[in-house]
Amino acid sequence: MPLSVAIGHATHAGPRPRNEDFVGMVTPGEPELSSKGLLAAIADGVSGNDGGREAAEYAVRGLLADYYATPDTWPVTQALDRVIKAINSWVQSQGAVRKELAGMATTLTAVVLRGSFYYFSHVGDTRLYLLRDGTLTRLTTDHVWDRPEMQHVLTRAIGLDSRLAIDHGMGELRERDIFLLASDGVWSCMSEYDIAHQLTQLAQGSIDAVATSDALVGAALGAGSTDNSSALVLRVDALPQENLRDALSGSRQLPVPPRLKAGQTIDAYEVEELIHATQATLLYRVVDPKSRRQLVLKTLHPDRANDAQERSAFAHEEWLAKRVVARFFPQVIVPEQKNYLYYLSTWHAGRTLQQMLDTGAHFTAPDAVAHGIKLARALGALHRRSIIHRDIKPANVHLGDDGELRVLDLGVAQSGLEAESEANAPQAGTPSFLAPEQFDNAPASRQTDLYSAGVTLYYLLTRHYPYGEIEPFQHPRFGEPVPPTRYRPDIPLWLENVLLKAIARDPTDRFETAEELLLALEWGAARPLAAPSVKPLAQRDPLLLWRAVAIVSVVVNLLLLYLIAMR
Incomplete structure (x- = not known):
């Protein structure tokens, strides 16, 4: 569903x-709605001159025209900042060229609703309010002199100075949020x-957005307003599913x-307490102040605060975790x-499989x-x-005290929407659990996850790795896996066959889907898998075969030379 x-x-x-006020908005269709968002703005021209x-x-x-002409790669606040500063330069130049427009200036407050975030830019004393769950919050600060008798005098406005400082802000959108831009x-x-009373009627559906804006202006005039x-008014009726672009924009x-x-x-x-720390991230257990339930808070290590990647x-x-x-x-x-x-996630008492092994x-x-x-x-x-x-x-499989198994840590997961540099990192993960083809830079796939799951179960039973432990930066040679029954004779033959199929060196010999692995485990001895067939040397290791042929050929030739020399 698109943003509504x-x-x-x-x-x-x-x-x-x-009337020296001016309001405007753009409600584009796709793809601009997703890439640039909905833009609304209000301005109040500085009186006292013709401009x-x-x-x-x-x-x-x-702003409404030029914002949509900025590159899609620019963050929203960067696009707003560039356009507003260009407008400021033009307004100043007009005041310098035309005497009747000397000193022309205006306030400006703009809000962009895109995806699941809102962004705003502001200069002057027009205001932006947000009504959420019955609470009214002013999002902007008036740029006026901080003296009672001078609070009508602007300290910042478009056209007032060649160096314009613009306030920017952003936040997460929620359904039924109501925004008000007011002069x-x-x-x-x-x-x-x-103001909150009028907007609450809109939130409750008693009146529509047009009637709300009319009521606000009418109430101001009825209260004795001497100005324009x-x-x-904007009410968010429906939010689209958050996209990765919005998540990345928020992180910046x-x-x-x-x-x-x-x-x-x-x-x-x-x-x-601090639960876990790596070079890149920190995990804390925290308490929700309202519900008093425990949660997990994950954040970047402060040393990585300026690392864009x-x-x-x-x-x-975080985006994947929400999905x-x-x-x-x-x-x-x-x-x-x-x-x-x-980002916050639920806390579950229990231990990981690795903690249990340890x-x-x-x-x-x-x-x-x-x-x-x-x-x-879970993999399915x-x-x-x-x-x-x-x-x-x-270490990434957690067994809760409630008996539930949960998969942790999506830090290196792929969704197909990453930057190319991230997608082309096939050896992300733990070496001993990586599939053989990944050491030859083959991309990660469902079958590489199933391979890792097979090694996890193998290690759980035997405390060994089927191909031996692999150190970081090592490029191992994969022979035949050690059957798990060599370490644990009590493992049923049918389970050994399932594990050997999951950890097969050749991806074509493995399970194709998680559902196929699930069926093999559920059927168990009732419908056992056949033992993996022993492949000819030519298929298992062609290089070794040709080396053997070359050695035999050299030996035969040397023998022939010896026989000829003996004649």
Whole structure:
């Protein structure tokens, strides 16, 4: 479903002879709606000269036209900043060329709704409000002198100075959010309580957006407004599914939090302890202040705060985590406010398979089958969403105290939407669990995930790797895997055959899908798989065969030369 927004606007000159306010919006179709978003803007020309109306109209019209001409690769705030600064230069030049327009200036407040985020840019004393869940929040700050008798005098405006400082902001969109762009003729005569009352009627569906904007302007005039009064109202009726572009855009705007200690808070979430730390990321267990339930907060390491590639990878991980809504994965929790780069997910008491192995846990064949069935179902859920995990191993498989198995860490997962540089990293993951073809730079696939799952179950039972342990940066030679019964004679033959098929060196000999692995484990001894056939040397290792042929040929030739010499 595309972004759906109800819009209404109203403007009135009031007691003034001329209306120097100007409002405008663009509601494009696809693909512009997804790539650039919906843009709405309001401007209030500075009175006292003939150029106020012209400056306001040009600022809004210029922004609405030029914003959609900026490159799609630019972040929203960058595009708004570039266009508004260009408009500022033009307004200044007009005031210098035409005497009757000298000193022309205008305020400007603009908001872009794109995907699941909103972005705004602001200069002057027009305002942007957000009504969410009955609470009204002013998102902009007036650029006026901080003295009671000077609060009508602007310190920033388009055309006022050649060096224009613009306020920018962004946040996550939610359905039923209501935005109000208002000139000072409206907000100066109405309390925030009265504004919220009018917008709440729109939120409740009592009146529509057009009637709401008319009511706001009418209320301001009725309250004695002596200025031009304008209001532009937007109600978000439906949100599209968040796309990766929005996630990446959001990651560029938010700061990385400092390293946190137990007892500290971040966006009201209280830190209990640091769970896990790597060179790139930190995981904390935190407590929700309202529900008091424990959650996991994952963020970038402060040392990686300025690493654009790490930021993109983290945003991609969060985006994927939101897509995998199933019991086999921790579920992402959306915070009420988010001022830092992190994401929250559900906390589950329990341990990973690796933690259990490290404490001496013994897994029986029935244990391995039960865990393998759940792991196959989890991989099937990922693969149906076109996600390749790429790092299945005991440390990333969690057994909860509730008996549920959950797959962790989508940090190196692929969805097919990554940058080419990220997609071309076939050896991301843990070497001993990587499929043989990945060491020859073959891309990750569903079958490489199934291979890793097979090695995970093999290691669970034997504490050995089928082809031996592989060190980082090593390029191993893969021979025949060691049958797991060599380490554990109690493993049933049918289970050994399933494991050997999962970890086959040749991808064509492995299971094609997670569902195929699942059936093999569920059928078990009732419908056992045949033992893998021994391939001829020519198929198993052609290079070794030709080396053997060459050696035999040399030996035969030397023998012939010896016989000839003996005659």
